[in-house]
Amino acid sequence: MSFLLPCPNCGPRDVNEFSCAGEVTVRPKTSPSFRELTSYLYFRRNVAGVQREWWCHRLGCAQWFQAERDTRTNDVLATWIAEPAGVVAPETTPAPDAPAV
């Protein structure tokens, strides 16, 4: 991993300046079943394609933002500062599916 990632505040920077918190997940709204809980905590889609991720510009402006990255090529299609989903996360639209490989 040595690609450049455009921080919404600072512009393109070395990926080593950032921390990645992985795929954007949706926290269950109310007390989840055991299955829902483990799938929220431990299961990821792990797509070969475009996925939506959380990144933090740790060694820069410390901004958390979301990015759409193609996991096969590390092309970053877009980055943006996410609107807060609120205290109880509503259903967000899932990240776009991987194009057929």
Added chain:
Amino acid sequence: MRLDPQRDERLDRSRRITFTFEGKPVEAFPGDTLGSALFAAGQRVFSRSFKYHRPRGLLCCRGQCPNCLMRVDGVPSVRVCTEPVREGARVEAQNVWGSLQRDLLAVTDKFGGPFTPVGFYYRTMIRPRRAWPLYERFLRSVAGLGPVDKHAERSTRFDTEHRHADVLVIGGGRSGVQAAERHAAAGRRVVVVDMDEPPSAEGFESIRGVALGIYEGNLVPVDAGNVLYRFRAEQVVVAAGALEQPLLFPGNDLVGVVLPEAPRRLVERWSLKPGERAVVVSGDTQALDVVRLLERAGTEVAEVVDLGETRVREIVARGRRGRVEAVSLDGREIACDLLVASGGRQPAYALLSQAGARVEYDPSRGIFLPVEIPEGVEVVGAAAGEGISSAIPAATYNGAAGKGKCFVCICEDVTDKDVKRAIAEGFDSIELAKRYTTVTMGPCQGKLCHLPSIRLYARENETDEASIGTTTARPPWQPVSLGLLAGRPHEPAQRTSIHHRHKELGARMMWTGTWRRPHSYGDPAGEAKNVHDALGVIDVSTLGKLLVTGPDAAAFLERLYPNRFGDMKAGRIRYAVLGTDAGRIMDDGTIARLDEEEYYVTTTSTGAGAVVEWFEWWNAVWGLDVEIANVTGALAAVNVAGPHARELTGRLTDLDLSNEAFTYLDAKEAHVAGVPSLILRIGFVGELGYEIHFPSPYGEHVWNTILEQGQDLGVRPFGLEPQRILRLEKMHILIGQDTDSESNALEASMPWIVKWDKDDFVGKWSLEQVQERGFREQLVGFEMQNGVVPPEGGQVVVDGRPGGRVTSSRWSDQLGKAIGMAWVPPQLAEDGVEIALKVNGSIERAHVRLRPFFDPEGEHLRS
């Protein structure tokens, strides 16, 4: 013996430099390389080969082949042909038993052949299995490269530097310089790297170094001796040129068989006569320029064969004592001591291939060309195939059976026979054969063996080079010292504002994360005792410190932590354990409510950064109205603890410190020693204590004042180690020491911290699951029965099996006992239960304790 000064000579003949080779002095001129000086001194054998210990001499003279690897000042595998001479250098041969001239292991060349075919180590020497370590040690000592001196003093410091350029040009030859000038003229910042002589020119910067690879995002590491530049360039121009390829024929590794560049450099740069009588055989018309050069140097050129025009079916070089003596061309023998043999030039595409270019075979010229150059990368000059018009010397890469060894790979001593055998054994893919025969895996990284091996493959498989294809090109393009790759990154060391006082007081410093902290001031047990008996002071500036402010501050903390903070009165403090949504403990600290909308949060010394990030992340989702400010560096903090703590603190502030006015777990703002401070009455170390937080610049002032004012009270500074003893007496956990990434608050015996009646908090659901499934282990304290201190990380033995582990253990003078904490199965987590610990192989007994060893009722803290 030098020739008259040549036009492009690089020597400074006015001065001399002396170094030693195998203990004997060798003279050289500034401008020489170690290799050229040795050649001038008459040395022809430069190394012994990897497997057969055959004599090898200068071949490429440009730092690409393995033939001149020597130990220089204890550093193994230095290419002496390009290593500049330096006064007093100690140069030694490597991979030799005996001497370069008489290597005892040369018997493997004569007799080892039938017993050591390709991949022999996969088939022989595997039984009995037990004996492999012996075999391995033997093989490692007789084969391979020089040994690493394990006791060597560190002579060099390596550094890493990040650089940026608009355009990075790899290769400073003619086309590289042209490209650099073109880009510089367009107003771009250009850097040229060249492994040999960086060009001097206006308008761009040039660096002597080796580009090791092209990584994702045009990241190019450049080996510049003691510095590794991590270049990030918008555009990379590859002007790496072309690589002269050897011909395959029996005896092609004899000393005196060279690529055209070797005589070129010997004559032009160092004014040396390459040989007495030469034969030139070349598949590359351009290489025929050496003929003129050789004549100029006084070497008799006995025969010139242009393989593009003349077909030669069989070339066999014959030697004596490893040095070429004659060459026979289709049976016609010509005496010579120098055989310039070139199989044409191959564009150096490896870097481009790493960058993502495809490599395609051009049958008309017999070379592989980089195509589909990725965006942001450009290729110019010979690397793109420009100016290369090689004929394919088809007849000459077949070898000649039974007339001596014909080497495909001189790095690893792989012969044509080995390759044929690998094919016969079924290794028909070039990638598999590479791994089996190790062709291209030696120090030259395929520069001299890749193309010949592909040609041989194509021929043996009765197909063409295009269908054989190439193997994957990977970094590093040139061998690189491990030290350089492990060079110092920019790792900050953090020091508190009281650091220099600690040093003056004789503190032994230690690392905690990136912080430097006093381990102790020389007497950990005495320092701990002084806290119990009189008064101690410790620098706790390293604690993470955050201000959480805003209308939603209370709600925010309640959502993040299992504990409750909304019902706290301003000026009160609560212990807090931060967890993840999986219920795991991340960090701990205290939270003081300063007023309705402001909280002061402390974290562990190493956790501040992660906690801030964690806070910000959750709020990026929640969008609560809070501000999170990391004030870790802005504030210093000291903890004054011991029976006299109130007396001392009273001397520094006007605040009413009576137990009624300022009770345990109160937080108050006041001036301490004239400095605006926040005083937290907490007790990590178990005695009456005040943690004073104040602006960092006053660190030394406050520290000095405490030591002065507390002199008659017996104040002494204490370090981290005594603090660890003291906190263990109180059974206060250390995150990361007593907990790990799997621990949760319930099993860590802090169920009181989890407020189940809260609607939701991070980790609630997972903790519910832990509650439901039952505990698997539990964190408890223990007291040893006989005073032995068990090792941290040691085993708790349950029914003769490992059933838990010791996380902390210390001898406590205060208690006169060895105490500790351990994870044990839940059925043993009861006060007084006997547990068995393994100490130095034997079993020692301990009693479980669930309440603090020292002052279990907290009377000292509340006094």
